[in-house]
Amino acid sequence: MDIKDIESYPHIAFDMDGPLVSHFFLLLQQGVTIRSRTGCSVAAFLREEIGADGETIGKIQSVILDGSPVDDLESAVIKDGSVLALSAAMPGLVGATLRRGGTYSSFRSAITYHETQEKCVKGEGLIQIKIFNLLMAELGPGLLKKGVVIGSEDFILFTTGQSRDFWKVCRGITLDGKPLGAGELPDSARLSGKGQVFLSVSSDKAGA
Amino acid sequence: MDKILRIDMGADGGPKTSSVPLGQYAGFGGRAMTSAIVSKEVPPLCHPLGAENKLVIAPGLLSGTASAMSGRISVGGKSPLTGGIKEANSGGQPSQVLARLGYAAIVLEGKPKNDDLYKVFINKDGVKISVDNSLKMLPNYDLVAKMKAEYGDKISCISIGPAGEMRMASATVAFTDMELRPTRHAGRGGLGAVMGSKGVKAIVLDDTGMPMRAPKDPEKFKAANKRFVDGLKGHAVTGQGLPAYGTNVLTNILNEVGGYPTYNFKQGRFDGASKISGETQAETEKTRGANPTHGCHRGCVIQCSGTYNDKDGHYLTKQPEYETVWAHGGNCGISDLDKIAMMDFLDDNYGIDTIEMGATIAVAMDAGLAEFGDADAAIQMIHEVGKGTHLGRIFGGGAAATGKAYGVERVPVVKGQAMPAYDPRAVQGIGVTYATSPMGADHTAGYAVAQNVLKVGGDVNALKPEGQVELSRNLQIATAAIDSTGMCLFIAFAVLDQPDTFQALLDLLNSFYGMNLTGDGVTDLGKKVLSMERDFNARAGFTSKQDRLPEYFKSEKFAPHNVTFGVKDEDLDKVFNW
Ligand code: SF4
Numbered sequence: 001m002d003i004k005d006i007e008s009y010p011h012i013a014f015d016m017d018g019p020l021v022s023h024f025f026l027l028l029q030q031g032v033t034i035r036s037r038t039g040c041s042v043a044a045f046l047r048e049e050i051g052a053d054g055e056t057i058g059k060i061q062s063v064i065l066d067g068s069p070v071d072d073l074e075s076a077v078i079k080d081g082s083v084l085a086l087s088a089a090m091p092g093l094v095g096a097t098l099r100r101g102g103t104y105s106s107f108r109s110a111i112t113y114h115e116t117q118e119k120c121v122k123g124e125g126l127i128q129i130k131i132f133n134l135l136m137a138e139l140g141p142g143l144l145k146k147g148v149v150i151g152s153e154d155f156i157l158f159t160t161g162q163s164r165d166f167w168k169v170c171r172g173i174t175l176d177g178k179p180l181g182a183g184e185l186p187d188s189a190r191l192s193g194k195g196q197v198f199l200s201v202s203s204d205k206a207g208a
Numbered sequence: 209m210d211k212i213l214r215i216d217m218g219a220d221g222g223p224k225t226s227s228v229p230l231g232q233y234a235g236f237g238g239r240a241m242t243s244a245i246v247s248k249e250v251p252p253l254c255h256p257l258g259a260e261n262k263l264v265i266a267p268g269l270l271s272g273t274a275s276a277m278s279g280r281i282s283v284g285g286k287s288p289l290t291g292g293i294k295e296a297n298s299g300g301q302p303s304q305v306l307a308r309l310g311y312a313a314i315v316l317e318g319k320p321k322n323d324d325l326y327k328v329f330i331n332k333d334g335v336k337i338s339v340d341n342s343l344k345m346l347p348n349y350d351l352v353a354k355m356k357a358e359y360g361d362k363i364s365c366i367s368i369g370p371a372g373e374m375r376m377a378s379a380t381v382a383f384t385d386m387e388l389r390p391t392r393h394a395g396r397g398g399l400g401a402v403m404g405s406k407g408v409k410a411i412v413l414d415d416t417g418m419p420m421r422a423p424k425d426p427e428k429f430k431a432a433n434k435r436f437v438d439g440l441k442g443h444a445v446t447g448q449g450l451p452a453y454g455t456n457v458l459t460n461i462l463n464e465v466g467g468y469p470t471y472n473f474k475q476g477r478f479d480g481a482s483k484i485s486g487e488t489q490a491e492t493e494k495t496r497g498a499n500p501t502h503g504c505h506r507g508c509v510i511q512c513s514g515t516y517n518d519k520d521g522h523y524l525t526k527q528p529e530y531e532t533v534w535a536h537g538g539n540c541g542i543s544d545l546d547k548i549a550m551m552d553f554l555d556d557n558y559g560i561d562t563i564e565m566g567a568t569i570a571v572a573m574d575a576g577l578a579e580f581g582d583a584d585a586a587i588q589m590i591h592e593v594g595k596g597t598h599l600g601r602i603f604g605g606g607a608a609a610t611g612k613a614y615g616v617e618r619v620p621v622v623k624g625q626a627m628p629a630y631d632p633r634a635v636q637g638i639g640v641t642y643a644t645s646p647m648g649a650d651h652t653a654g655y656a657v658a659q660n661v662l663k664v665g666g667d668v669n670a671l672k673p674e675g676q677v678e679l680s681r682n683l684q685i686a687t688a689a690i691d692s693t694g695m696c697l698f699i700a701f702a703v704l705d706q707p708d709t710f711q712a713l714l715d716l717l718n719s720f721y722g723m724n725l726t727g728d729g730v731t732d733l734g735k736k737v738l739s740m741e742r743d744f745n746a747r748a749g750f751t752s753k754q755d756r757l758p759e760y761f762k763s764e765k766f767a768p769h770n771v772t773f774g775v776k777d778e779d780l781d782k783v784f785n786w
Binding site for chain 2: 022023025026029030059061062064067068069085087088089090091092093094095097098103104106107108109110111130132133134136163165
């Protein structure tokens, strides 16, 4: 995926009314891609790109950067192509082990994140972000409203798997600003031939 | 709870019961009680299925009281799977009911002289044991339905399925939940086979007419319980994460860090993880009209459990837990939640440990008996076990037996027991516990609990490599103590972070019994339990050689981090130096 291509992906926008907007949140656990500045710390990324305030950052107990648990949000750096996963506090010893800077962090020292980049290269890039569990409802609405890139096939699987109840609360869908029927979604997702769609979701009950 | 019910199944003229005072076992509950009786009374070199072994079932110290979370029950004996001492614990209603009936333990002893099958009924009027061969080979759900028809719906049941009757080393002891379904299991170590060897199919309990156990200081007890509940509800894990998603909430994060054992422990990531995650599971349950937030017994305020409906909205099974979803899911390459839920139901119904069964299927897949990802083949393997076919008998013997039968080297067991859902190469500290726990590879042995509160063995420098050994030691001590209270181990998350919640737990015990237990007292209890268990194992022939992970964990690199298990043997041998 190239940052320049994002503009050419089909932009599919959902307008939802009602609680089933939470179904979109499940896409976030698989990972969505956003355009973001790079060369900043994870802490700055969370604040400035994701819009997480201090309280929300406090709830983000596990931060996984490129597959490794991060202890210090200020020293770990976001780069083009980074994969960042965020989770609230998890149960059990292993859940406690994966918390940032926790008592049991030594249990996973073999996989802990260590920043190797000495100088930050500031710029813009594509970041894959995964959001798990309680953070989905917290961070999902804002991310989905701004728009995220996901694979066309994942998007088609997601829409074809939805129940009648889901479509009942879907107030409208647009493709690049033009109204679209639900049946037309698979074709539109494959439009660009680049295997990706730019998805945005708005809802008056986004946190439901 | 001032007496022990002993049932001699081998007595002349048929089973004989005696109700005896606690004697030397006064002050013990749960795991402390089962391990004390087993280590004292069972000859360590006996055959686990022989007359000399005993099956001990013990509610916790606070079971049957108004205390929240106090309904766990311990089952102990010499394990047919590991050959060592075993305590497996379970949720469900029987702990509360047994405690209200006044029993601190039931001990099944001896062995019947023929192959009759017995049921035991206990209520306020006493104990009745009768032969009921119509129960033979009934799966747990059918058995409980029969007991309900016979004794009414105010009962709770402790039972074995066909796997227990066939004395398979992966057989469980089942406990009914609030809806009188046999969904809770003392799963690990094959204690269902020990119950089967005693010829007991079901223990039916009815506490009608029995009051709740009364504390010595009701005011202090009430106040402590309130602080305890507030602490649990106010904590992010016990108050929000677990109720919303259950334990399966761990799938995504374990997968992300590359610590999710996949394809029989070959790699740490599974492509289908998001399809079987706790988040997806909870959403699926809600859409189908099931309940993702439910307790396994009355008095649970965390409610990590739930129910799982099929596509048509009919009850299929209880919400499968993380270990079950992993064992039958990623470990076998299966990403279909409905099929995994079906396997959970079959395991419960036949009475098989879900972790052992999932690990066994993965070993069988590695042996070429089916493709990884073939859910229908996996379901068929469980049916083979339930029916007791020749192949099923091998599978029912567990992952180690299956690995031996098919010549597989990659068999993830310690002391013969299959490892749970965390790879010890990615999270090496848990590997220390897998290796050294007297129970065999066990994720709950050193599960959690306030090392920073208890200061077991002083402050630990967690950044030193040996810190992993020290932490594992402390966690095993604290866990042994919590298992003895009958409290659900999931309280540990709140106790870990909130000293006042830990103090509330101590206050509950102290106000109930009129004692003055401190953090040090809890530590001493945990050490005592572990010492009894280690002593039993030593007398059964265990040496430090059994406190090891299989060799391949030290040589096979585990992707994506390409790590091997690096804790040295001499460090493992220091875990129990206190
Ligand atoms: S938290 Fe879960 S396992 Fe513990 S008592 Fe409640 S439902 Fe049972």
